[in-house]
Amino acid sequence: MPTLPLKIDFFAMLIFLGVVQGLFLSYFFLTKKPFLWSNRFLGLLILCFSLSITEILLCYTNLMFNTLHLIDFTEPKNFLIPPLSYFYIRTRINHQFSRKDYWHFIPFVVYFIYCSLVFFPQNIYFKYNAYIHSYHPTLPTIENDQYWDYDWVFFIKDHVNLIFFFYLISYLVGIFFMLSKESKKLNLSFFSKENTELVWCRNIFFQMLGIMILFLIVKISFKNDLGDHILAAHLTFVIYLITFRVIHQSVFFHPQVNEEKEVKKYEKSTVTPEIQENILQKIEVLMAQEKPFLQSDFSLPNFAKTLKITPHQLSQIINESLGQNFFEFVAKYRIEEAQKLLTAKEYQNIKIEEIAEMVGYNSKSSFNTSFKKIVGLTPSEFRKNRA
Structure with missing residues (x-):
């Protein structure tokens, strides 16, 4: 199978730093004691970001030629990002999460099962063609006798970006109304800076809104997945923004008054x-x-x-x-x-x-x-x- 040499540039280094910091930060929130839902949701959200940019890093640097079995391995977890964002903000505000809320994660389970049946079992040649179609469309494809010649089977996967886009919008609308309601309850405007907790939750909302807008721009401006490195760079920025917040809140930097x-x-x-x-x-x-x-x-x-x-x-x-x-x-x-x-x-x-x-x-x-x-x-x- 034709391959391309390793590609290392500014974006590759930036994305790599995002992967390392994201994995470290997600471990911090997932293991922080005592147990708190908001910490777990934020840890899982950052882990999802880290996995996304890990796959983008492999694809962007051409390392995916050596790990073709990993192509699109993180795609199902995209359907975790909207509900994790929603529940992080909700539990941050009022700490409420119960078993009846687990239905929000059904789309992830359904899409994971779908990929496990339709895409993950495919042979290496099929995945090679899928990779170069997304990142190197000028390379020739390889004939694949085991290709499943049923277009309807891949209908969902072919339109998954559009499905995810509207799925993300629905949760952002929910977050907006939740924050608006909480602001009114405190007699504050939506953009008030008086309540630091609401300010932080609002910043997370705007970061997610920014991700959605950038996602739309990238998918419209670039063919297939050729612009995903820009998304990865933005996710790296979000990870370091959260890191800065954690450091800023640390009591280590607060002087003690006698x-x-x-x-x-x-x-x-x-x-x-x-x-x-x-x-x-x-x-x-x-x-x-x-x-x-x-x-x-x-x-x-x-x-x-x-x-x-x-x-x-x-x-x-x-x-x-x-x-x-x-x-x-x-x-x-x-x-x-x-x-x-x-x-x-x-x-x-x-x-x-x-x-x-x-x-x-x-x-x-x-x-x-x-x-x-x-x-x-x-x-x-x-x-x-x-x-």
Whole structure:
């Protein structure tokens, strides 16, 4: 069979970096403890992106000539991307996912079975012809006696890009209405930057919208799959965007404020009682409506920045007005939210570890300690008593 030499250029290197980073990032989210649906959905979504660009890398660099059995091996998983995106955002907002939602993954199962019957069992010559038809249309095909001469059998595969395009649109519409509804519930506009959680979910929505638009442009502008390397480059950008978000949220980069030392400086503060009362009202509204304390990286410097005051001033207001330090202040809100989740019927089957992460704790032991200190019972005892 005719082959072509290895092709290494800027796009090949960029796509390779995307594969490596994507696999690393997907492993991070899929293994992160404690278990949380949003992390698993994001991990699977990134894994799908990584598998897609892996196949594109093999095809673009001509390595596929040596691994023809892998041609189109990732195609069925394209039907996982829309529902994974939808459920990532939904569980990020309200943590809801149940067994009745599994039907969303039926299209993936159906198409995988279809490919397993129609395409995957085909011989190497058939797959060689499929590869050069998509990426090297100028090369001659090889006669294949075992070719299945039934056009209707391949009708779905021949039109899979069009089917996927409309499938993706349907989920993007669902995501848009979900985000709009959540924004209205918080009395915010769709493009408001006040709620960081909604901002992140909105950014994911626009990235998926960008993928859809680029997918359409590439398929219209290039014959067959000749422009897929552009899609792979964009997916690499999305993977590194998520990586940047993870790094940005890391507590490693958040300076810790020693509040005991701050208290000694309060006598020199310019924060008057009137200013304290005004800021305190803003704090109460933010904590009640936007619930920033649910984020594990919620910190004194970040919250002070949201309020447009200094960490020193925020520490003073919480200490003098509420008689608490910042950590006690946050724990109070988190434990109150945990109590609501532990008594809600829809969360009765959710593990304590998941509840802990839902309310902003990265450690079950820290959650148990704070919960018992405030409530007088462990989370398990509290749930059992309220059952």
